[in-house]
Amino acid sequence: MSYILDLFHKESFKRGAFLVLLAAFFYFCRSIMNFILLTFIVTYLISSLHGFIVSNLRKYIKVREGLIALLLYVLIIAVIVLVFYNYVPVIVRETTNIVNQATNFYNTIDTSDLGTLGKYIQPMITKLDIGSYTKQGLSYIIEFAKNFGKVSLNLFLAFVLSLFFVLEKGTIKKFGKKFEKSKLSTMYEYFVYYGNNFLNSFGKVIKAQILIAIVNAVLSSIALAIMGFPNLMTLGFMIFVLSLIPVAGVIISLVPLSFIAFNINGFTEVIYVILMVVVIHCIESYFLNPKLMSSKTKLPIFFTFIILIVSGDFMGTWGLLLGIPLFMFLLDVFEVKVS
Template sequence: MKYKHLFVKALIVGTILILVQTLFQNMNGLLSILSGLSKYLRPFIYAIFISILLNPMVEFIEKKLQFKRGMAIAISLVTLVVVITGTLIWFIPNLIDSFEDIINKYPAFQDNFNKYLEEIFTFLREKNLLFMNGEDIKQAIQNFFIKNMNNIRDILISVGLNVIDWIFEIFIILLGGFLALYFIYNREYFMQYIKNIIFIFYGEKEAEEGLDFLIECKNIFLNYMLGRIFISAIVGLIAFIVMKIAGVPYALLNAVMIGVGNMIPYFGSIIAGIIAFILVLLSNPIKCIYLLLAIIIAQNVDGYIIGPRILGKSVGISSFWIIASVIIMGNIMGTMGMFLGVPIFAIIKLIYVRVLKNKKEKLKIEEIQN
């Protein structure tokens, strides 16, 4: 047993050393491999994600309402489909109208931007506040704006035109959903299977501790994701109500961007706010005041009222590691990594704390024996 433990530790340490060496020698190659793995494992990633989110509803219906598991899964699935379908039926037509309006008004946006930019530079010249060649600066800003507005327009167009990609992604999600239902229906089998694997390499006690650890990881992930989804929905709804009352252009589109952006800590809200501000500025500048008011109200409700109550210390990592998790996982897995970075790093911290605790306990036992 002792040699088996040494072999497992040597294998883990060797794997980490190889990854670190590869990271320093060929960063792009390692990121490409990880990105490729995440691409091929997407159905299983979706399956784990869906099963973790759907399982609490299934357990509630199964245990509290006394339905059999198959029926509980069916009721949960129907409820989820009805909610998602109803939401999409309301959202999609309004979003399509906003997309079409933005694409049609794109030339007018460019004209408005050039006009505002010229007014700003005229003011700066009159006040002698230009320390460099004003025309070069203005041209650089115009080129930057045109490039990024073209990117935004291309994204909006691609959302509507890339039908094949969307169908393929929906197929992968449905496949993940099917696997998730299988995971939930046979969850005891999979839990016992994992426990047996840990038992083969370690022992009965370690198998129990390993299973408890996986359950704790699941709870961290579930609490964070459900909390973040709920909070982001509230943030988007508050922003939408304020903008709708104030008559802000593209209120629904901006609210969706603000809500989805809120799913990514720090960076998401900033990026979504900037894009929304540009759209409103070029359409109706005076309404930018109400947009900023909507964002401030929504973010304060998140930061001081519902955020601490719902999330609390569910992840238990500092602001530095939250930012690091978004950057690192975003580089590895793209947008999905930015969404999942925080719970992944929270689980890594949990592993670190457990290993450190076991190491200290082992040292204390050795000191007592000596």
């Protein structure tokens, strides 16, 4: 009996129990995990930016943190609306032009002008069921719209929750302090300790990802300017925002850029855009990401690269962003000091 009581009081047992409860929490919340992670990231970024602005302004003037938070959110929302207002019409217009050009090509093609080759192409063209392809395409568009609507709702709720967190940051800290002298004090101490360690690691990863996004946006803007793309400021900002999504963001940006490229100079321009994205993707994946992540986290590049591959395979895009902080968290659990 005494052995069991001693076991309950051991530090290793308490840590293990905390981690089991934490894993159980995330398991039962797996259906809303995307929302939880999105809220965490939005709150972390805006809270860090708010803290940076307030700490610098305090050197010169007396500031009201709540007012600064509201102004910051108004500015962020204004930028998002401005980008969508200027950019979405461009995407819609370019997409419509591509569809119209493809339809006109299909309706006006004359295989007799192709000579012998036309005899082989004609049966292939007559077998094309444009109606079924159109219905299939519409189903994909409807599915995409549903997913986009869900993501937009999650993003909106994440912004609202992050606003409440930033406005009530002091109150939330005071509320958390009440657990220090409660029966949950041990769990609270572990939560604060491991939470701070995870946030420190996550902050380093985010800083590295912002640097990567800036490099991607600059390189892409230079390449697009050489290719004669319009609206470079808008496109550059879009690429910067998408590049905050590790690796996948560069690929996502290929879709709207291809639409615009096709309307500028047809398939030739699309090929140039694809080559540009491939080159930038390689630079990010095989040089910037491992190098910057390793310099921020003090991990060897080899381990950084392996972690990114494994976490990306297990967790997708979230794994690329959270893989290294989670690995650093596990090192803390096992008391492995890397820096």
